[in-house]
Amino acid sequence: MSTEQITSSVLVAAGTVVALAALLSALARRIGQPPVIGQVLAGIALGPSVLGRFPGDPSSALVPDEALPFLGVLGQVALVLFMFSVGCELDTSLLRHQGRAVTTVSVAALAVPMAAGVALGRLVLGTDLAPKGIPDGWAFPLYLAVALSITAMPVLASIIRDRGLAGTVPGTVATAAAALTDVVGWLLLAGVVALAGSGGRSPAVVLGLLACYLLAMLAVTRPVLRRTSAIRGTLRDGPLVAVALLSGWATNALGLHAVFGAFLAGLLMPRRRDGSPDPELVSWADRAGSLLLPVFFITTGWSVDIGGLGATDLLLLLALLVVAVAAKLGGCTLAARLGGGSWRQSAVIGALMNTRGLTELIALNVGKQAGLLDGRWYALLVIVAVVTTAMTGPLLSWLRRDGDDTAGRPAPVVAAASGAGSGS
Numbered sequence: 001m002s003t004e005q006i007t008s009s010v011l012v013a014a015g016t017v018v019a020l021a022a023l024l025s026a027l028a029r030r031i032g033q034p035p036v037i038g039q040v041l042a043g044i045a046l047g048p049s050v051l052g053r054f055p056g057d058p059s060s061a062l063v064p065d066e067a068l069p070f071l072g073v074l075g076q077v078a079l080v081l082f083m084f085s086v087g088c089e090l091d092t093s094l095l096r097h098q099g100r101a102v103t104t105v106s107v108a109a110l111a112v113p114m115a116a117g118v119a120l121g122r123l124v125l126g127t128d129l130a131p132k133g134i135p136d137g138w139a140f141p142l143y144l145a146v147a148l149s150i151t152a153m154p155v156l157a158s159i160i161r162d163r164g165l166a167g168t169v170p171g172t173v174a175t176a177a178a179a180l181t182d183v184v185g186w187l188l189l190a191g192v193v194a195l196a197g198s199g200g201r202s203p204a205v206v207l208g209l210l211a212c213y214l215l216a217m218l219a220v221t222r223p224v225l226r227r228t229s230a231i232r233g234t235l236r237d238g239p240l241v242a243v244a245l246l247s248g249w250a251t252n253a254l255g256l257h258a259v260f261g262a263f264l265a266g267l268l269m270p271r272r273r274d275g276s277p278d279p280e281l282v283s284w285a286d287r288a289g290s291l292l293l294p295v296f297f298i299t300t301g302w303s304v305d306i307g308g309l310g311a312t313d314l315l316l317l318l319a320l321l322v323v324a325v326a327a328k329l330g331g332c333t334l335a336a337r338l339g340g341g342s343w344r345q346s347a348v349i350g351a352l353m354n355t356r357g358l359t360e361l362i363a364l365n366v367g368k369q370a371g372l373l374d375g376r377w378y379a380l381l382v383i384v385a386v387v388t389t390a391m392t393g394p395l396l397s398w399l400r401r402d403g404d405d406t407a408g409r410p411a412p413v414v415a416a417a418s419g420a421g422s423g424s
Contacts, residue, residue: 014292014295017294017297021297024039024042032394033390034155034355034389037386040297040300040386042301043296044306046059047301048307049306071295075295075296079262082358083362086154086359087262101336101341104335106176106184108335109177109181109328110184113148113149113324116145118142120141121140129316133371135196139372142195143372146189148328153178153179155355156175156178156353159392169345170345171352177349178352182359193370213254217247217264225269244266247261248265251264257369259362293358296365304378313380317380329354331350332350333349336349351392351396354392356388357389360385360389
């Protein structure tokens with residue numbers, strides 16, 4: 001294909017998926033689902049699972065093989081900007097004002113799913129159920145552990161806002177716990193990718209280079225950004241995009257994924273004195289990160305072939321769903337209860353923390369590129385991400401079915417912490 005033909009194919013495919021994602025996002029909202037559900041379904045519908053099964057394979061006509069790599073690059077740039085916005089939006093002030101409840105839920109949100117993921121990963125390793133071509137050792141079990149422990153912070157925040165849970169005990173605790181697990185989870189995922197020997201370097205070399213990168217970001221980049229922000233009052237779009245893209249390039253050059261650098265760059269953005277993010281910066285980063293994000297779902301959908309799953313795969317999917325829900329929802333519910341919350345409040349927190357959404361899809365994309373997942377496992381875990389996100393809304397409606405407001409009664413941040421059994 002000529003350059004003009006490839007450009008035309010990319011524009012048609014990108015325009016189509018953005019339009020379809022917007023339509024299905026609106027439909028998802030109307031039925032009480034987060035927009036990410038509609039966006040994921042748009043990507044899957046345009047891929048081999050749905051459109052590709054029609055006569056003549058319309059999916060290949062829509063996006064020729066020659067154009068797919070270019071869309072993949074465009075999707076990766078969108079991911080970098082999105083993860084930068086996720087880092088920018090993390091409100092570290094919540095972590096300062098919350099007490100025992102947040103700590104207990106955060107530990108459970110990481111420890112219980114990770115233990116379950118390691119056990120399941122070790123169980124299937126060496127059998128026909130294991131992903132094809134993965135490295136031996138602990139890399140896959142540890143990756144599965146981290147993947148099952150992820151909470152989608154942006155989707156969770158959207159659900160909390162849409163359901164009127166902002167400022168309530170469950171909403172505040174879940175938001176703070178998700179913020180903490182997000183940071184720890186992405187750092188752990190970077191370590192697992194390094195352990196897998198991504199990029200041909202030894203894990204020790206990758207981790208050493210990563211430590212040097214973090215030191216440079218903390219000692220040089222962050223002070224410069226703070227000084228610039230103090231002088232001008234805010235940061236301009238150009239420097240922000242440059243920091244996000246170059247930080248993503250740095251971690252990608254280390255043999256890790258570019259999303260790690262973008263996320264860490266967002267975390268290092270100048271904040272208010274109390275640790276809360278700058279509203280102007282958050283607004284800009286959110287728009288920039290979400291603008292082309294639906295393009296990411298093209299490559300996601302093309303990698304998911306649900307029709308190719310057999311009976312054994314469906315049993316494995318059921319096992320993954322049971323482990324994922326029991327470990328995350330069950331573990332966080334019990335932890336919140338031990339933190340002093342009522343059973344209803346605790347169950348709401350567990351349901352919120354079980355939301356995986358887009359963040360899980362990004363982690364799966366990282367695992368696939370690192371050679372830790374094959375096509376079958378990628379498809380199965382994408383379904384797990386969709387199902388666990390889609391079940392959050394109905395679960396919240398069921399838990400608040402009696403009109404009881406104990407799960408949604410507004411409360412100040414400090415009161416939320418003490419109401420959940422913590423001291424400020």
